[in-house]
Amino acid sequence: MKRVLGLAAVVGVGAILSGCSGGLNMFGSRDELVATPTTCVPQRFEVYFAEGEARLTPAAREAIGMTAAQLQGCTIQSVQVLGLADASGGSRANLTLSERRAVAVAEALQSAGWPAPAFDVTAVGDEGAVTPDGTQEPMRRRTEVLVQAIAPN
Incomplete structure (x- = not known):
């Protein structure tokens, strides 16, 4: 199942993080330039959930908040959110659960004021969630x- 969520206007975008303005004039020396990490680059992170849950944990909210803060001031071109589930329970229920997880994360990012035109929210349920020996994959x-x-720019 695929759903695209539109974003409202950017909320509370504050100071630009070091490394996001793209110009060399903000650095006093070559050493500062080399030492300053570039934060306006593609980012990938995962948000984990308890079994059967789509509610964000404190650790999940922290990961979302840290990434949102790191990318504040950057141009966000796209955000893809993929919801997954383990193989416990029925396939249809797992698809719904993985969609709820993806929507929960997209809404949390939207609440953080991410300046993106839309989120690409996809859910795959428990597809591929069992290992070849038949064990369930809780990391899903x-x-x-x-x-x-x-x-x-």
Whole structure:
């Protein structure tokens, strides 16, 4: 199942993070330039959930907040959110659960004021959630987020 969520206007975008303005004039020396990490680059992170849950944990909110803060001031070109589930329960229920997980993460990013035109929200349920020996894969209880970010013009 695929759904695209539109974003409202950017909320509270503050100071530009070091490395996001794209110009060399903000650095005093070559050493500063080399030492300053570039934050306006594609980012990938995962948000994990408890079994059967789509509610964000404190650790999940922290990961979302840290990434949102790191990319503040960057141009966000796209945000892909993929919801996954383990193989416990029915296939249809797992698809719904993985969609709820993806939507929860997209809404949290939207609430953080991400300046993106739209989120690409996809859910795959429990597809591929069992290992070849038949064991359930608990690490599938997650949402994968891929953010395409560049320095502003």
